[in-house]
Amino acid sequence: xxxxxxxxxxxxxxxxxxxxxxxxxxxxxxxxxxxxxxxxxxxxxxxxxxxxxxxxxxxxxxxxxxxxxxxxxxxxxxxxxxxxxxxxxxxxxxxxxxxxxxxxxxxxxxxxxxxxxxxxxxxxxxxxxxxxxxxxxxxxxxxxxxxxxxxxxxxxxxxxxxxxxxxxxxxxxxxxxxxxxxxxxxxxxxxxxxxxxxxxxxxxxxxxxxxxxxxxxxxxxxxxxxxxxxxxxxxxxxxxxxxxxxxxxxxxxxxxxxxxxxxxxxxxxxxxxxxxxxxxxxxxxxxxxxxxxxxxxxxxxxxxxxxxxxxxxxxxxxx
Numbered sequence: 001x002x003x004x005x006x007x008x009x010x011x012x013x014x015x016x017x018x019x020x021x022x023x024x025x026x027x028x029x030x031x032x033x034x035x036x037x038x039x040x041x042x043x044x045x046x047x048x049x050x051x052x053x054x055x056x057x058x059x060x061x062x063x064x065x066x067x068x069x070x071x072x073x074x075x076x077x078x079x080x081x082x083x084x085x086x087x088x089x090x091x092x093x094x095x096x097x098x099x100x101x102x103x104x105x106x107x108x109x110x111x112x113x114x115x116x117x118x119x120x121x122x123x124x125x126x127x128x129x130x131x132x133x134x135x136x137x138x139x140x141x142x143x144x145x146x147x148x149x150x151x152x153x154x155x156x157x158x159x160x161x162x163x164x165x166x167x168x169x170x171x172x173x174x175x176x177x178x179x180x181x182x183x184x185x186x187x188x189x190x191x192x193x194x195x196x197x198x199x200x201x202x203x204x205x206x207x208x209x210x211x212x213x214x215x216x217x218x219x220x221x222x223x224x225x226x227x228x229x230x231x232x233x234x235x236x237x238x239x240x241x242x243x244x245x246x247x248x249x250x251x252x253x254x255x256x257x258x259x260x261x262x263x264x265x266x267x268x269x270x271x272x273x274x275x276x277x278x279x280x281x282x283x284x285x286x287x288x289x290x291x292x293x294x295x296x297x298x299x300x301x302x303x304x305x306x307x308x309x310x311x312x313x314x315x316x317x318x319x
Contacts, residue, residue, distance in 0.1 A: 049292025057296040060089035060284035065300060067234075068093065069310055073278035073302040074249075075232050076200055089286045096279035096299065097271060098200035099188035100208070102163045106194060107132050107142070109269060113208040117182050127174040134158045134172045146173040163189045165314065190279045190299055190313055197271040198260045199224065199253070211264035220259050227252050278302050279313065 063082050068075075079092040100113055111128030115121055122144075129145035137160050141147040148157035151173055159168065166184050169175050186205050196205055203221055206212065231252050236245050260270055279301040287293045299314040 045290060046292065049288045049290035050294060051292070052288040052290070053286045053292035053294035054296070056084050056087055056089050056286035056288065057284040057294045059084050060091050060286060061282055061296050061298055064091045064093060064282045064284065065298075065310065068280055068282075068300075069302060071234070072304050073280065075234070076280070077232055077234075078229065084286075087286070087289060089284055091285075092283045094185075094202075094281040094283070095197060095200035096188045096190045096281060097193065097197040098202060098205065099186055099191055100196060100205060101191035101193055102131065102166065102169065102187050102189055103135055104192060104194040108210050109194075109208070112210040113183060113186065113205075114179075116204065116208040117179065119179065123174070127172070130173050130175075131169070134160075134168075135162055137161065165189060188281075190301070193271065195269055195271045199256055206261075209261075209266050209269045212261055212266050213263040216261040216263055220256075220261055223259050224256060227256060231256075277304060 060082055063084075064077075067077065076095050077091075077093050079090065081088045081090050083089075100109060102110075107125075107128045110131050111124045114124035114127055119127065126144040126146075129142040130150075133141050133145040133147050139147050139158075139160065141150065146158065151157040156171065159171070163169070166187055166189060169184070169187070170177065170180055186202055186208075196209075198206060198220070203217075206217055206221070207214070231249060233245070257272075260267070279299060281297065281299045284296045285293075286295075295317060297314075297316050298312055300310050300312050303309040303311070
């Protein structure tokens with residue numbers, strides 16, 4: 001009788017242990033499910049925040065484009081912010097004529113840009129010529145340049161055609177991602193000119209002009225910074241005020257043109273007057289209330305002779 005009672009107690013103990021293990025296992029499964037649910041919820045929140053930021057950035061692009069078209073590309077607004085659905089979007093507009101064209105600039109200008117960005121002189125000369133060899137249609141390498149035979153086996157080699165996008169610089173022999181990141185904002189494929197507009201060019205572009213006198217450049221940049229806000233102020237809608245604004249802008253333009261650096265024959269690298277249809281890079285940087293971030297970057301060309309017509313040349317999200 002005693003043994004039977006002890007056996008029954010042992011069975012109850014084993015059953016209790018099994019129940020505890022089952023409960024522990026179920027608890028672990030529940031905790032795992034809850035953790036996964038939290039991750040999915042956080043992912044959904046992040047996706048929604050990013051979608052909101054993307055919508056805000058694209059709305060900002062449309063606002064900036066409408067402003068450029070309304071002013072026929074004559075005004076390059078200073079960076080500004082727009083409030084959209086209670087949130088702010090940072091906008092900036094860059095004139096493509098103020099950048100160095102990869103397809104049109106000569107090796108001297110390209111080499112000078114590379115040197116100004118810290119590339120040693122010999123390496124800068126070789127890379128500048130490699131850029132020219134990459135775009136030209138022949139298969140003859142220039143001095144220190146690079147054609148197909150100089151590229152690693154299995155690579156595409158030199159394109160032997162015009163750059164379609166700035167990103168193709170990464171395919172040129174000798175170009176590194178770090179150097180590309182520094183010079184990409186300073187170059188373009190949409191200017192279609194071997195010169196730059198000194199009134200809109202980035203100071204780093206102007207500093208890269210071969211032989212430029214830096215004291216003269218500093219004076220010009222100071223004057224440009226002083227007159228820029230007036231030059232790029234919105235055009236009034238009132239016809240009389242619009243004429244006054246345009247006359248004032250013409251005088252400021254003439255004053256700035258007269259102050260453009262001239263020493264050492266650097267004028268050959270500068271655009272003397274407006275040319276062709278203006279092209280602009282528009283950048284919109286948006287952050288939603290929930291922390292989502294999105295940057296949209298587009299390049300468009302404005303038809304100054306048309307009734308508010310324009311054409312997108314690139315539409316991308318920079319990495």
